[in-house]
Amino acid sequence: MSKLIYLDNAATTQVYPEVLQEMLPYFSEVYSNPSAIYSFASESKKAVDKARTSVAELINAKTDEIYFTGGGSESDNWALKATADAYASKGKHIITSTIEHHAILHTCAYLEKKGFEITYVNVDENGKVKLDELEAAIRPDTILISIMTANNEIGTIQPVREIGRIAHEHGVLFHTDAVQAFGHIPIDVDEMNIDMLSASGHKINGPKGIGVMYIRKGVKILSFIHGGAQERKRRAGTLNVPGIVGIGKAAEIAKNTMAERSAKEISLRDHLIDRILTEIPYVRLNGDRHDRLPNNVNVCFRYIEGESMLILLDQAGVCASSGSACTSGSLDPSHVLLAIGLPHEIAHGSLRLTLSEKNTVEEIDFVVDELKKIIERLRSMSPLYEDFVKKQNK
Amino acid sequence: MSKLIYLDNAATTQVYPEVLQEMLPYFSEVYSNPSAIYSFASESKKAVDKARTSVAELINAKTDEIYFTGGGSESDNWALKATADAYASKGKHIITSTIEHHAILHTCAYLEKKGFEITYVNVDENGKVKLDELEAAIRPDTILISIMTANNEIGTIQPVREIGRIAHEHGVLFHTDAVQAFGHIPIDVDEMNIDMLSASGHKINGPKGIGVMYIRKGVKILSFIHGGAQERKRRAGTLNVPGIVGIGKAAEIAKNTMAERSAKEISLRDHLIDRILTEIPYVRLNGDRHDRLPNNVNVCFRYIEGESMLILLDQAGVCASSGSACTSGSLDPSHVLLAIGLPHEIAHGSLRLTLSEKNTVEEIDFVVDELKKIIERLRSMSPLYEDFVKKQNK
């Protein structure tokens, strides 16, 4: 098998050819600035409006509650910093979880330096936020709860509906980082009591560098990027028309194909999980077995290290990722794996495989077969495995 | 003439077909996240590195002093807010000018609310920053001077070199919003003592939604978008590879064609200015006649209003813009036109025509001919013109 097997769809996805097709006219033909007054501008304005509607429909929002940003990270920064700014007089306490993406966690660290107090709610061993802890953390000065819809590493889907209910029962705003969930699982901002939501184009076969921020009408969040009067004066900057058209088309496709697509992904995912768990010893599945993103597999192989695994997988033509410290550039393994209670040395051996509906059973089988050889090889040179075997033989 | 005559290149430009061509593979083929470890990622990483080099070369920067952002507005916000954050302990005073883009001015207004003090240096009647006023405004607690390289409305090029010299003589950081100048006129960050610089892809026939921030090595600016470790930990978010490739290619072309292109634009521009000034009465050129962007024409026609002009020009197939209050959505005419001393009623009649080297003399002549009819028509229905004529006839 010499074709590339791409199993890193949680990192980024291919822009669907039909999405690119839709974007193409807006680069060199209909290149107008939609804010201008002439009729050439109305063509790109119309395209932006259409995209906004598609995005709104995917999460049951109103069209004018959708704002376009430069990506998921910007949306997360906006949601946290500008809410903090706007509601600081009400209170300076924010609740989030220990397994959020760095776009949330590092922003929280920044806010802490600015005098805000952050409570990081723990998760259980499957990565689910502890609702009792969450509720108990709410104080009179709590202005925001930010909990992700689904985790990017271990795929656990959070009880968003319950979190939204708790937040609103206590009169606290609820933001959710839905970058991994948007277009992959059903989201209804009304039913789920979501006040703000972040999403990103390139996680749903749309383009990179375009994000979405949903802001419920009435939420008094300020601007994060100040300047021109675009996006009803809430997000300055010339509109990225092709990017917006792209995320709109991707959202439209995501809505129409969600049921079928996730059924296919779940069957591939479960096949992959089942084969790994039964055929490779000393392995552990991370994340919730059932409340799990349709395309996410995350496992830890004991006694080996993730980066070495990735390099050998790469040589077999497989693109994957790991939460190993060695791949993090920061000397610490993934904070998510630590948060679900894994010790460092086990977190080290983590492997994330995130598939798409375009993968095949043959590809999955090939990956498992390769993986078995790779694990064996790496264990044969692991001092930890040597110790383990010696102890066993005693 | 039924073809569109696009004279709003200061608002946004066409993505050059050769720029789009270069971007195309990075949407659906080489869609990898450049931060990943597998070899599929190194292809997009290489493309990003190349683009960074092209951008750096255009302004004589080092490659690792270039950071990619989501646009010019983000770069401006980053430069101001994160410098303010980083240097607040040194001082809380910032100097800028009265004619900056809103991405600067509204960010300054935000910083004022956060306890920073901003001095807005005035400009002369041609829109040049008053250097003596600038220097006199510097205080021991001044941490930043932010003055644009060239103005987006009236095209005036600022004495950036002198500003940089003054800033550095006083040990103050110098940021310049070069969104309009980048790729249009020569910029050398070393010679000009520029510490930070903002630029945007879509003003140089690159894509929308991608910007550049130059940060001189040693400048201790913080992150503005927190999160992942991209861009040497300074700007989080999955890299917008096609956008980056696009701005890189656009920068490369801009560098190679600058001399020839601006010569052509200047000749078109001067032809346009000359015909307007000699053939239409009661008109005034805004901005400096010589220190002026090669593609910028900005004039005020007395006794008429800009939006009406734009609609009639649009009907003739001409895309243009105006600093009229009626087009601003804010009931005030352009702050730039007011800053150069124009009274409201004159600022109202402003027209900005920003051309590209693809325009022709025929197009320019067509526009002037149409303009003459339009001005005459609008004046014939203007009560101000009626008053003026009556006064004249007395």
Added chain:
Amino acid sequence: MYSEKVMDHFNNPRNVGEIENPSGVGTVGNAKCGDIMRMYLDIDDNGIIQDVKFKTFGCGAAVATSSMATELVKGKTVQQALEVTNKAVMEALDGLPPVKVHCSLLAEEAIHAALWDYAEKNHITIEGLEKPVNDISEKEEGEEEEY
């Protein structure tokens, strides 16, 4: 990300394995990043390193530096082995990415730990050899820049 030499040593690591009854064995780990390296030495009566084997739990760079380190010390005297620094290992591998420099320290320390064990077993002191630290992350310099 890695040089060809690194990839070569990662794909075909030299001297992987164990030595029964080694003259010295050392295991070092980087508690920060959790990687572990074990080095076995077989040293003859003349103080010449006759054989060397390693096992490593770590990234591509860790595997490659262990492999290269074993090549560099094999056949050398104990004194010469002491001179195999992480810099020497990195140079022999045509360099490492900056974030991976710390992995090469592991190899140097593993050799030192094995030599220390050899010295202790034989009740000798080796000139210039310091008692190895278990956690080499304490020895690292290079502050991370914070933004």
